[in-house]
Amino acid sequence: MSEIPEYLRKGYIEIEELKKIIELPSEERLRKKPVAIPECPQEIPCAPCREICPTDAVIMENVNDIPRVNYDKCIGCSLCVQICPGLAFFMVYYKGNKARVTMPHELLPIPSVGEEVVLLNRVGEEVGKGKVITVVPREKSKGDTPIITVEMPIELAWDVRAVKVVRE
Amino acid sequence: MRLNEHPILNFQKRRGKKIKIYFEGQPLDAYEGETIAMALHAAGIRVLSYSGEKHRPRGLFCAIGKCSSCLVKVNGIPNVRSCITLVEDGMRIERQQGKEEIPKTVKPPQWKDAIKVEGDVVIIGGGPAGLMAAINAAKAGAKVVLIDENPMLGGQLVKQTHKFFGKREQFAGVRGVKIAEILIEQAEKNENIELYTETSAIGIFQENDRKLVVAIRKNKELVEFWGKAIVVATGAMEKMIPFENNDLPGIYGAGAIQTLMNTYGVKPADRVLIVGAGNVGLILAYQLLQAGVEVKAIIEAMPKVGGYFVHAAKVRRLGIPILTRHTILRAEGKEKVERAIVAQLDENWKPIPGTEKVFDVDVIALAVGLRPSIELLHQAGCQIAYIRELSGHVVRRDARMETTIKGIFVAGDAAGIEEATTAMLEGKIAGISAALYSGKSNISWLKEIEKTQKELTEFRSGPFGKHVLEGIKKVMVGEINE
Secondary structure, eight states: OTTSOHHHHHSSOOHHHHHHHSOOOOHHHHHHSOEEEEOOOSOOSBOHHHHHOTTOOEEOSSTTSOOEEOTTTOOOOOHHHHHOTTOOEEEEEEETTEEEEEEEOOSSSOOOTTOEEEEEETTSOEEEEEEEEEEEOGGGOTTSOOEEEEEEEGGGTTTEEEEEOOOO | OBOOOOSSOOHHHHOOOEEEEEETTEEEEEETTSBHHHHHHHTTOOOOEEOTTTOOEEOOSSSSSSSOTTEEEETTEEEEETTTSBOOTTOEEEEEESSOOOOTTOOOOOGGGOEEEEOSEEEEOOSHHHHHHHHHHHHTTOOEEEEOSSSSSSGGGGGOOSBOOBOGGGTTTSBHHHHHHHHHHHHHHOTTEEEEOSEEEEEEEEETTEEEEEEEETTTEEEEEEESEEEEOOOEEEOOOOOBTTTSTTEEEHHHHHIIIIISOBOOOSEEEEEOOSHHHHHHHHHHHHTTOEEEEEEESSSSOOSOHHHHHHHHTTTOOEEETEEEEEEEOSSSOOEEEEEEBOTTSOBOTTOOEEEEOSEEEEOSOEEEOOHHHHHHTOOEEEEGGGTEEEEOBOTTOBBSSTTEEEOGGGGSSOOHHHHHHHHHHHHHHHHHHTTOSOTTHHHHHHHHHHHHHHHTTSHHHHHHHHHHHHHBOSOOOO
16 A cells, blocks of 8 residues: 555645656746646556657657656757647746746636636645736637636746636 | 536537437436436436336446346336437336336247358457457458447547646647547448447357357447457446445445446536545546536545545645545435445444534545456456456457367456556457468568557556556466567
8 A cells, every 4th residue: 555656646736746746947947938847657558648749858668657858958849748648748938037837728708818827736726816928729729729828926936737717 | 417518529520419308107308329327317307217126226336237127117127227228219118116027019039030250350349449450450451340339429438528648749748639530430430341330249259260259239230240359348347346236326436436427418416425536536536627517535445545646636626635544434315326435444344433423415436446347258268367457258269269169259347456557458359369360461561560469568567557467367278468
């Protein structure tokens, strides 16, 4: 029983546990341009992220290996976020004292650019508010999944992985 | 209630003409192309029959024609599976009271009137395995006849709004609903494939070197399907677990809920508790959120999430609790689910007193696993073994999916519970093997079988596949392909 990883007991992964499984990009890299982060710690037979990456930045030898990203090769194009069937890829970008997190959003309504949204962490708790910077709608997404980029305080960059759209 | 807006599906485009049906004398709106049970659920009707002895209310459970929990009387005729029978304008539907007599005015079909259909390969089941078997058997040169008892082809793919895993050539990144469209179109376009929906196979027989599948079409016509080889791709059936009041209407198999909301656009509930955190339960939770239904929690008896972690993370970050080491004690409610009582389990799987929690829900979803549908293979006389890793009784078969009866092949969940990508690969192997057996195919197609076997091996090389492989080793006749 002791061999069960904590993320499988809880159904979500703490950032500290993720760091033990994959290396995260340096602050220098995070400030350069958006960079893809795979939150996919379990071996499952799945490879679309590797197949779609235009710069071969996703490292995965066997279809069952977990994806790792070569952060120097990653150009921040977001194709992996669009295609990932597990909705497990995100992008993070530091800009001044703000962070921009790109994430899939397959619920209605799809927020508009400039709209204020409620930020949710990995367990669905409301942790603040952010502003939608870009939206790739489903019909333009290469993976049939709408993705959004949300600006938020930099200290929330590694907590927020979903948003709630609240409209009157 | 019906769903109109959905982030993935477009129901307006799918719904047919509005018609009237009558339930216990009351007129109701329905749409052409939907089944009786769906139209009734949309009108808020959940009790479909009463049991024979104790007169307990019964409702839907599987919604794919396998469990007989939804039997109703239609135009005076009892035992109609309301989940797979399409509505017709003016149809009169009544709740069934236990076992009811067939009216004397109704004549059952006669053998002498049976319609006869001939092919090289007869395929039973039009899900991912059956469709792939049909497409590939036809490509390999055989004349194919495919039958399915549901009104639409695609099996469980038609309600899968999530994107598939695997590799690009296995439709990775494509939603199940879209894969169904692609496969159905390929099968429909192929001149060597004849398709029969609303057709239930009821027996497999052999006469010299020919095989016969006897079937009932649209609940009335007897049809004989003759061929040299048969592929059985009958899928699986949802498991039930014992707890107090587990027959209360509103306790649905996960697949039934997907059928309601994703195939027919009927809102299944307002508030749901899901039992089981395997892939089916996790995916269901996400799909319910997409349909605007509140999910109170997912409970799981194991100490961990059984499905893919990424499916769990998707619903956790949208606020759905996953309670591992919890079980359901009982359901409560008058004629329908109103509450679920759950409790935490100790190390010996016993509920811990004092840990009971009450969830006010109107549907309890059971996602506690599937078992292979092997009834026809059993009747045909194939050798059977109980294999825990494959989730139940399965038939012995070889690496080309042939059972212990020559010319009868198996594929997909009927061969052992796995998932749709492997079902498609197995279907391809079974289809080509059946075409070869029928004598209509060229020996060069063996290469395609080998290629597909390699794909299966690669797909199964991770921890999830290894578990399945353990089971396959136990039923395999001859060498396993690794």
